[in-house]
Amino acid sequence: MLFYVVLLLLGAGAYYYHFTANRKKIIERLEVVAQRRRDDLAKNVEETRRIADKLDPKRRDYVGGLDFIQLQNELQKGTVTCVEAVRTYFHKAILAHEKTNAVTCFILEADQQAEELDEKAKQASYVKPPMFGVPLSLKECLKVKGYDTTRGFVQDAYRPATEDSIQIEHYKKLGLIPFCQTNVPQSLLSYNCSNPLFGTTTNPFDSTRTCGGSSGGEGALIGGRGSIIGIGTDVGGSVRIPCHFTGTAGIKPSKMRFAHRGGGASVPGKPMIDANDGPMAQDVKANVEFLRNVWGDIDFQSDRDPYCPPVHWNESLYSSEKKLRVGYYIDDGWFTPTPALQRAVLESKKHLENAGHTVIPFYPPRLTKVMQLYFRAVCLDGGQYVLNKLLKDIIEPTIRFQVTLWMVPTWVQRILSYPVSLVFPRMAVLMQSLTRDTFELREAYADIEAYREEYVGMMMKDNLDVILCPASVMPAPQHDIPSKVVSGVSYTCLYNLLDFGAGVVPVTTVSKSDEEKLINEYPETDKWYQTVKKATIGAIGMPIGVQVAAPPFREEAVLRTMREIELAITGK
Numbered sequence: 001m002l003f004y005v006v007l008l009l010l011g012a013g014a015y016y017y018h019f020t021a022n023r024k025k026i027i028e029r030l031e032v033v034a035q036r037r038r039d040d041l042a043k044n045v046e047e048t049r050r051i052a053d054k055l056d057p058k059r060r061d062y063v064g065g066l067d068f069i070q071l072q073n074e075l076q077k078g079t080v081t082c083v084e085a086v087r088t089y090f091h092k093a094i095l096a097h098e099k100t101n102a103v104t105c106f107i108l109e110a111d112q113q114a115e116e117l118d119e120k121a122k123q124a125s126y127v128k129p130p131m132f133g134v135p136l137s138l139k140e141c142l143k144v145k146g147y148d149t150t151r152g153f154v155q156d157a158y159r160p161a162t163e164d165s166i167q168i169e170h171y172k173k174l175g176l177i178p179f180c181q182t183n184v185p186q187s188l189l190s191y192n193c194s195n196p197l198f199g200t201t202t203n204p205f206d207s208t209r210t211c212g213g214s215s216g217g218e219g220a221l222i223g224g225r226g227s228i229i230g231i232g233t234d235v236g237g238s239v240r241i242p243c244h245f246t247g248t249a250g251i252k253p254s255k256m257r258f259a260h261r262g263g264g265a266s267v268p269g270k271p272m273i274d275a276n277d278g279p280m281a282q283d284v285k286a287n288v289e290f291l292r293n294v295w296g297d298i299d300f301q302s303d304r305d306p307y308c309p310p311v312h313w314n315e316s317l318y319s320s321e322k323k324l325r326v327g328y329y330i331d332d333g334w335f336t337p338t339p340a341l342q343r344a345v346l347e348s349k350k351h352l353e354n355a356g357h358t359v360i361p362f363y364p365p366r367l368t369k370v371m372q373l374y375f376r377a378v379c380l381d382g383g384q385y386v387l388n389k390l391l392k393d394i395i396e397p398t399i400r401f402q403v404t405l406w407m408v409p410t411w412v413q414r415i416l417s418y419p420v421s422l423v424f425p426r427m428a429v430l431m432q433s434l435t436r437d438t439f440e441l442r443e444a445y446a447d448i449e450a451y452r453e454e455y456v457g458m459m460m461k462d463n464l465d466v467i468l469c470p471a472s473v474m475p476a477p478q479h480d481i482p483s484k485v486v487s488g489v490s491y492t493c494l495y496n497l498l499d500f501g502a503g504v505v506p507v508t509t510v511s512k513s514d515e516e517k518l519i520n521e522y523p524e525t526d527k528w529y530q531t532v533k534k535a536t537i538g539a540i541g542m543p544i545g546v547q548v549a550a551p552p553f554r555e556e557a558v559l560r561t562m563r564e565i566e567l568a569i570t571g572k
């Protein structure tokens with residue numbers, strides 16, 4: 001017996017020695033690559049600055065002061081040129097990048113593309129596309145020919161995409177000019193924004209706090225006024241959480257509304273948790289104008305990707321005079337949001353009622369079960385795919401906590417969940433979430449199908465058009481918090497599990513009385529609540545958004561509701 005124990009220990013020791021020695025070698029090699037990539041970025045920024053500086057500062061201030069619709073109109077009229085638009089946003093993006101570290105690469109050809117478009121516009125026969133010359137920022141994971149899509153993995157640096165994805169091709173056809181790529185958290189499966197290649201992107205309102213993720217670079221850049229519109233991706237909240245954290249507006253459409261051919265995914269082979277790309281901008285108006293043009297011309301994408309149905313922009317749904325029926329909730333029963341987030345929903349409810357809409361309570365059923373299903377289906381192999389990739393890379397310190405969770409074998413998590421349930425029941429729920437076998441995974445998929453039916457059945461029974469609810473559980477926290485509170489995505493991941501269209505519109509900022517309420521009334525019943533409470537203290541002034549969601553192919557109703565809230569708040 002002793003012999004076997006000694007043999008086992010020796011075997012384990014040898015494995016550990018080999019594993020750490022191998023990791024050391026990998027890290028040493030990748031650190032050289034990461035340093036080279038960062039040096040290249042510094043040169044790229046200087047080259048961009050040289051181009052941006054060619055534009056007269058007075059002209060730059062003028063162009064930079066235009067909102068999306070104004071800029072679009074001036075470009076159409078020819079009173080602003082494409083070169084002026086691109087150089088202005090090169091300049092503004094550098095300023096935002098210097099503050100937040102949002103950009104991973106400037107696309108220098110944007111300047112040349114702008115010159116070519118200006119040249120074409122001189123021909124009398126040339127018909128300008130609808131978004132002629134508007135600069136567009138892109139989350140780093142989107143495929144642009146000649147540019148990396150590392151998703152924050154150092155191992156993927158210097159492996160540029162060989163083609164534009166269909167979506168990018170389409171945006172160029174509509175006249176948009178991709179001008180930079182923006183930062184993401186390593187693996188994209190986090191709502192912070194740090195990786196070992198490009199470092200940490202910070203919130204433009206407070207650098208000690210995260211801009212959110214995974215489309216965090218977009219949030220920081222647009223919130224920091226360095227871009228007028230950008231594209232993010234969302235499998236659990238990655239468009240909506242950065243919008244909420246940075247005071248920007250964006251929407252994750254249901255999966256089928258864009259072509260995915262030639263694109264990429266954070267975890268390929270993951271049905272039932274539907275991801276999509278989506279626009280993010282400084283206001284809802286810009287999102288509407290962007291999608292009106294993209295979906296107005298969706299045949300371009302459908303023709304190139306037969307899995308994308310030719311569902312056109314539904315103007316009658318967006319512009320309908322018919323009053324809406326809205327279901328709302330301020331607490332999903334899984335994670336009570338901090339006071340400012342609840343207040344934002346109640347204020348939005350008032351705005352919608354003042355506009356004549358009917359707003360009634362709605363209770364999303366069984367969120368505890370939903371969280372288990374979400375984590376089971378998003379980490380469908382127990383996190384193995386992502387973990388394998390992470391173990392071949394430098395692991396980002398701010399997601400180490402969640403990586404450690406992935407490293408604990410599922411059966412160990414299951415056994416430990418029983419004692420943990422006595423002191424931390426919500427954690428025990430997640431410890432039982434990662435799948436043991438395909439039988440359990442199939443059951444989870446069946447449960448998700450049943451849940452989708454139940455949820456839309458409840459909405460139909462009350463004749464509801466849209467749902468209004470919090471965008472998250474807290475305002476932007478410090479950079480290490482998302483990995484410690486992975487359970488905090490319940491408000492957004494629900495609508496990936498349902499594959500609804502869901503968007504976020506900025507509504508308010510954290511006030512002093514929100515903070516007093518937080519200190520006096522917010523629960524401290526478990527570690528997650530204590531962490532969220534502590535992270536929210538000191539967040540006075542941070543932006544707060546609300547979320548609006550509707551079943552697939554009703555994104556126009558979501559946008560209409562978001563726009564009505566925006567109009568009531570800003571008056572424009």
Ligand SMILES: CCCCCCCCCCCCCCCCCC(=O)NCCO
Nearest residue numbers: 188190214233234235236237238430431
């Ligand atoms: C104790 C057991 C815990 C099991 C779970 C372990 C970690 C789970 C990590 C998954 C985190 C998912 C968060 C999602 C955030 C948003 C991601 C997103 O939308 N990405 C966009 C990709 O296109």
